[in-house]
Amino acid sequence: MVESTRQTMIKALWNENPIFRQVLGICSTLAVTNLLANTLYMCLGVVFVTAFSNVTISFLRNLIPRRTRMVIQVLIIASYVMMADTFIRAFAPDIHRFIGPYVGLIITNCIIMGRAEAFAASNRPWISFVDGIASGLGYAFVLIAIAVVRESMGFGSLLGYPLPMRDVWWHSWTIMVMPPGAFFMLGIFTWVARARMLTAAGSEK
Amino acid sequence: MNKSSAAYVILFTVGICLVFGTGISVLHQATQDALARNSKLQKNRVLCESFVLRVEGKSAEAYSESVKRNLVEEEWPTGGRTAYRIREGSNDRIGFEFSGQGFWDGIRGIVVLQGDLSRITGLRILEQKETPGLGGRIEEDSFLRQFEGIAPDWQAPPMERLVLNKGASGRNGNRVDGITGATQTSVALIRMLNLALDSVGSPKPAPKEEADG
Numbered sequence: 511m512v513e514s515t516r517q518t519m520i521k522a523l524w525n526e527n528p529i530f531r532q533v534l535g536i537c538s539t540l541a542v543t544n545l546l547a548n549t550l551y552m553c554l555g556v557v558f559v560t561a562f563s564n565v566t567i568s569f570l571r572n573l574i575p576r577r578t579r580m581v582i583q584v585l586i587i588a589s590y591v592m593m594a595d596t597f598i599r600a601f602a603p604d605i606h607r608f609i610g611p612y613v614g615l616i617i618t619n620c621i622i623m624g625r626a627e628a629f630a631a632s633n634r635p636w637i638s639f640v641d642g643i644a645s646g647l648g649y650a651f652v653l654i655a656i657a658v659v660r661e662s663m664g665f666g667s668l669l670g671y672p673l674p675m676r677d678v679w680w681h682s683w684t685i686m687v688m689p690p691g692a693f694f695m696l697g698i699f700t701w702v703a704r705a706r707m708l709t710a711a712g713s714e715k
Numbered sequence: 716m717n718k719s720s721a722a723y724v725i726l727f728t729v730g731i732c733l734v735f736g737t738g739i740s741v742l743h744q745a746t747q748d749a750l751a752r753n754s755k756l757q758k759n760r761v762l763c764e765s766f767v768l769r770v771e772g773k774s775a776e777a778y779s780e781s782v783k784r785n786l787v788e789e790e791w792p793t794g795g796r797t798a799y800r801i802r803e804g805s806n807d808r809i810g811f812e813f814s815g816q817g818f819w820d821g822i823r824g825i826v827v828l829q830g831d832l833s834r835i836t837g838l839r840i841l842e843q844k845e846t847p848g849l850g851g852r853i854e855e856d857s858f859l860r861q862f863e864g865i866a867p868d869w870q871a872p873p874m875e876r877l878v879l880n881k882g883a884s885g886r887n888g889n890r891v892d893g894i895t896g897a898t899q900t901s902v903a904l905i906r907m908l909n910l911a912l913d914s915v916g917s918p919k920p921a922p923k924e925e926a927d928g
Contacts, residue, residue, distance in 0.1 A: 570731075575724045582731055589735035593742055600746035603753040611844060611851075 515640050522644030525707075529652040530700040534620040538612045539653055540692040546669050549657035551605045555594040555613055557646030560622050563587045564630040564642030571631050583626045584617070591616045621645055656695045660686045755779075758841060762786065765810055765825040765837040766801055786810075793916035800830075808836055811915060815907030818899040820844035822853070826862075826908060832869070832915065838862040838908075850900030861891055873913040879905045 513521070528534045535556070542552045566586050567574070574582050595613045599606045606613070616622065625645050630638040662668055664686035666676045673680060685691045716723045752775065759778035763770050770781045791798040791811070799810040807830030814823040822845070827837035840854040852858055867876040868889040879901055880890035893901030 573718075573727065575718050575727055577719065578724055578728065582728065585728075585731060585735065589739055592739050596739070596742050596746055600749035600753065603757065607854075611846075 513637065515637065518637055518640050519644045522641055523648045523651070527648045527652065527703070528621040528624075528645055529649055529696070530703045532621075532624070534624060535649050536696070537615065538619065539649075539656065539696060540689050542609050542612055543653055543657040543692050543695070544660045544664055544687050545608070546654070546657045546661045548605055548609045549653050551598055551602060552609050552612060553646070553650035553653055555591075555598065555616055556619065556621070556649055557643060558594055559587060559590045559616050559619075560625060560646040560649075561639055561642035562590050563622055564625055565635050565639040566590075567626045567630040568633060568635040568638035574631075579631065580627070583623065583631075587622050587626065588617045621649055652696075652699060656692060656699060659695055660691050664691065761825050761839045761841050762799060762810070765827045765839040766799070766808060767837060768801075791915065793914060796911075796914060799825075799827075807831075810837070811911055812841070813907050813911035815903060815910065817843060817845050817903045818850050818897070819846065822900075822904060822907065826911060828867075833866055835862050835865045835867070845897065845900045849894065850897040852894050852897065853900060853904055858894060865889060865891060867912055874906065874909045876909050876912050877905050 522528070526532060529536070529539060538552055538556075542548045563583070563586050567583055570582075591614065594616070595606075595610070598613060599610070625641060629641045633641070658668065662673060663683040666673050666680040666682065683691070685694075756775040756778060759775070759782045762768070762782050763778050766786065768781045768785050770777050785801050786799045787801070789798045789800055790796075796811055801808050808827050809830055809832070810825050810827035812823065812825055814821060816822075820843075822843045823841040824843075825837075825839050825841060826835060828835055838859050840859070843851065843854060845851045845853060865877065866888055868878075869876060871889070876889060878890050879893050891905070893905075
């Protein structure tokens with residue numbers, strides 16, 4: 511059955527969200543979410559790579575030799591990752607110093623390979639592009655939500671700007687700066703999201 | 716052509732490699748200037764931080780200006796090293812670039828000592844690709860500040876002028892703490908600092924030219 515653009519968006523953003531439903535891309539979720547600016551650049555990189563690798567693989571789906579399709583897919587994904595990496599290194603060097611190793615690791619992000627193999631390899635370019643964007647955004651909105659909490663609790667700031675009257679009420683939660691803080695936040699986020707899904711499913715019955 | 720044939724597979728793969736390889740090369744070439752500017756800014760910023768120089772603003776020009784105004788570049792007589800020296804009355808300090816192999820990749824940094832080489836006054840990292848959150852913490856202030864005031868033991872064997880103080884609660888003299896979970900990176904950093912100190916040898920340089928910033 512051919513999915514509509516809206517169905518594809520909803521599925522990738524919520525019902526089959528890569529983070530809290532499929533539990534993919536967790537390495538970078540834990541690593542880059544202690545500062546919102548780092549998270550935003552990482553998310554932009556993933557959205558860009560997922561969307562363009564999807565659309566490229568979809569365009570070539572009838573030409574790619576079946577036996578070597580995964581090699582070709584990795585090559586295409588790696589090329590887009592290198593482009594994103596070069597772009598961030600050139601125009602946001604301070605961000606690149608912190609997230610550089612993770613930008614390279616986008617190549618191994620299961621979300622991208624998963625969407626290429628499960629969706630783009632058998633669907634038309636436009637809907638594959640939409641699926642790529644939506645999967646990237648599904649990853650992004652979870653990371654951004656976690657980063658907002660971690661940066662404000664860990665550093666008392668958002669995007670580097672101090673929170674209002676920080677000196678009066680704020681006290682640093684060091685654990686939010688460290689990777690365990692991301693584990694806790696991801697667990698809480700997944701719990702809340704899945705609980706909402708179950709509630710919605712129960713009320714539909 | 717049959718898509719399963721070896722000729723098709725090879726031709727297709729080569730074609731894809733050419734197209735994407737060209738795209739990456741073009742982008743790389745187009746960003747060369749920006750990358751060079753970033754590299755220069757990073758070096759000037761690290762020099763300013765390691766020498767604790769006053770900088771008017773946060774622009775690339777401000778850092779460059781501060782380096783030009785405060786630092787003199789000299790060729791160090793031993794080890795073929797370039798040294799950066801600042802002279803502020805009796806507060807004579809000298810800095811060297813050091814580099815070496817970390818756990819994953821190369822590490823480069825600047826170490827600043829008092830003019831008589833008796834104590835380290837600053838240490839900053841120019842470039843590293845260690846594991847983020849573990850070895851990558853070598854560029855965090857909390858780790859680097861412990862080097863300030865450390866006195867290399869010039870009487871000790873070359874690789875023991877600075878010593879990693881594994882697990883000890885206090886530190887004194889030439890001992891510094893490593894990073895928990897990143898022992899190999901800590902050991903590598905101390906090794907490259909010792910090698911740099913060893914190559915510095917006896918200090919009797921003469922000022923040659925101003926740093927170009």
